[in-house]
Amino acid sequence: MNETSTELPEQTSRAVAGEYLTFTLGKEEYGIDILKVQEIRGYDSVTRIANTPEFIKGVINLRGTIVPIVDLRIRFNLGKVEYDDFTVVIILNVRDRVVGIVVDGVSDVVTLQPGQINAVPDLVSTIDTKYLIGLGTVGERMLILVDIESLMTSQEMALIDNASTATT
């Protein structure tokens, strides 16, 4: 993908030092910009919406606001999709929209310096590498840093109207 390679340098420059909320999907650890996170809550029953991709679980009532819930585990084929007491929903605030993502668990918040963030090598991934900021290193851990805002508003997620034609 030409687009990916040309955007890479830009992405590394985006990977500024900052605080990242880390969560797990299956065995992988991910990090997202903490400033995009509105709150973290347990998984509650959702209202299913007909004729939507499988990873869109439905909508919930978040204090009077209707919020769509996306299960990233289904979206990225990671881990067993189970809903238990430990299943967590991270409520994100991206581009004035509120969206919830289901993850296996939230670990902690880490501060990354630019030196700790490496460029993403070209590889095959279920997430288009253009949505990855880089790979963060914290001790022995490797964090996959996701540009959650671009990802959630992308066509692939089918969360926004003009992206509704996209398929999974």
Add this chain to the structure above:
Amino acid sequence: MTIDMSQFYQVFFEESAEHLANMERMLLDLDVDAPNVDDLNAIFRAAHSIKGGSGTFGFTDMTEVTHVLESLLDKLRKGEMAPRNDMIDAFLEATDVLKEQLNAHINGTEADKGPAEAIIEKLRALASGEVPDAPAPQQVVEPSARPVAPAAPEIASTETNPSADTAKPHTFHITLAATPDLLKQPNRIEGLVGELEQLGQLEILSAPEPAKDKKGKDKKKKKKQGDMQPLQWKFRLTGTTEEETIRDIFAFIATPEQVVIEHEPAAVASETPSQEDDTGYGFFDTPPTPAAEEDGYGFFGPLPEPVPAAEIDQGYGFFSDPPATPAPAADDHAGYGFFTEIATPAPIQAAPPPPPKPAEPPRKTVEKPAAASPESTSIRVSVEKVDQLINLVGELVITQAMLAQTASKVDPVLYEELINSMAQLERNTRDLQEAVMSIRMMPISFVFSRFPRVVRDLASKLDKQVELVTVGENTELDKGLIEKIADPLTHLVRNSLDHGIEPPDKRVAAGKPAKGTITLSASHQGGNIVIEVADDGAGLNREKILAKAMERGIPVSDNLTDQQVWQLIFAPGFSTAETVTDVSGRGVGMDVVMRNVTEMGGSVEIESVFGVGTKITVRLPLTLAILDGMTVAVGDNIYVIPLNLIVETLQPQAEDIKSVTGRGKVVHVRGEYLPLIALHEIFRCEPLYTDPTEGVLVLIEDKGKKAALFIDTLVGQQQVVIKSLETNYRKVPGISGATIMGDGKVALILDIPALIKMSVS
């Protein structure tokens, strides 16, 4: 003083816009031949408030215009001049200029100075030279030793006149006639006294007994003094202030007629306070400050008696009601050396006594003495706050429902009190919810109020005579709708005026009154609000429309019904007007009206009879936010169907269900075959029943098309708050929105028109 004033700008902008709108409305309502003094006062107050605000914020251009405006208004409200139509026009023009200026300030720019200067000139001219009745007071001067009224043209010069001796204190005698309103609100008087004390040394010479304190003893005392004793406050104020400052203070609690301010030279201040009697005149060569009462009475009866008390008594003998003393005979500065300095121009207007109209019985205001400024009965709250409140109350209702569910599990005998309290909580929360919901509702007069002006301007432009009648201004609808309906309605009214109402000569020739009538009415009909724009004009011309349609290549046939023909005018670019004017005729309009109304979930209907008139009916849902819905279940999913689209519900017999070409199913209901839509098939969910005879059919109808929706069960009927799915998600086919149910879960609202369309395709 580095306070950031900009934070208050918004409030000023909003308030000024409101004042301007009020002014405009009142000006249009004003009967020029018999002006209501209350209205004039209200207009004056509005102008005054804008002047004060703009002065505070340094918007001097607005201050200048309002200043001149106020001067002329002041003359009118004091009866020194009779309002004329050209004045009203000038006032309206001035409000336009002010609106321009206000908008400019809102956008952080400066308005064009030209119109402002022009209107200032115009108003000045009206207030002075041009006015034929201005010199009247002088000519008609009665023997009652009236001071020579300062000629109006002096206004300009005195404005700039530097003060000869500002510092010299003067003494004012202020008489404030009590109204029942004021008596009931002693705190307003207290506030007034407080303000006056700031200006100088204040003595309260007399005050009426507050009504509530009236005990038997007092009553007796009162009786002795005579029932004629008017209720009034008398103050003596010594200070360096100007009369106008005092007037300003009073302006907000009393009409000018209620307040009498008399000047008393400092030297006399030490004299007996009863200097207002005739002996006082001995001090002066020129007629002294005329006591207003005396002045006024001079016209109506015998000259005042020397004894002040008697004078008052007698005076009031003329008026059976609390006094509406003719406008204050404020001092004529020309007569007195020390009063030369008058900072604001208004006082000069205060100076000349009202033009005497001997034939006139006591002023009309006497009947309504309580013309004090109306208390503000509303507060300004941002819509976000209201919406937040609605959300919070929604949450509360949900919490209450959850509590109720928990409480229902306990033993009702052991926990009787708890159960009772829960019932009460439920009632209270429901009431609260209803009350909060009503905040968003506003009377449609907010929209209607703009039309008198539109009609007036347009009618004069088109040389037509039109009367606008509004009915049902108090009909309430959601604020969101109010904002959106304004433009379509304006289109309709303009259309009626331009195309509907004929010119006066044609009307007369057709045997109609020369003056056309446009009726704007609003009413509630079921779950809808119905707004009608009716005119008694020419009506739609069927042939002309058909001809035009053919010309434009719209397929039409001659045997269309009238309704179908009328619908043609909603086509984009359609116009039968022979000439395109700047008013209408371009053919943009009706299609926009149709589109806007449809977007709001409403409809437009036309009724027209050629030569008799046209009535356009706009139907809107009551609110955008709340929906009367039927909750239904399919499997474990709950859906909401808008109640107004449901015709009936039924359980079909097996023989009523037929299949067509092996695929689609129809149901036979009372002679009609309706397509059967199985909701679980469209939404791909697990239903309880797949056989329609086990479940329930909901007959739905939209725009004349019917269908039967197959669901599992009916759950209940309730009002739901509509939430948009698109705020955080996107449009979903077959779903128009979502709502939150009593248990906190989200239920989807079905998009019935879309479902019916789906069933057809």
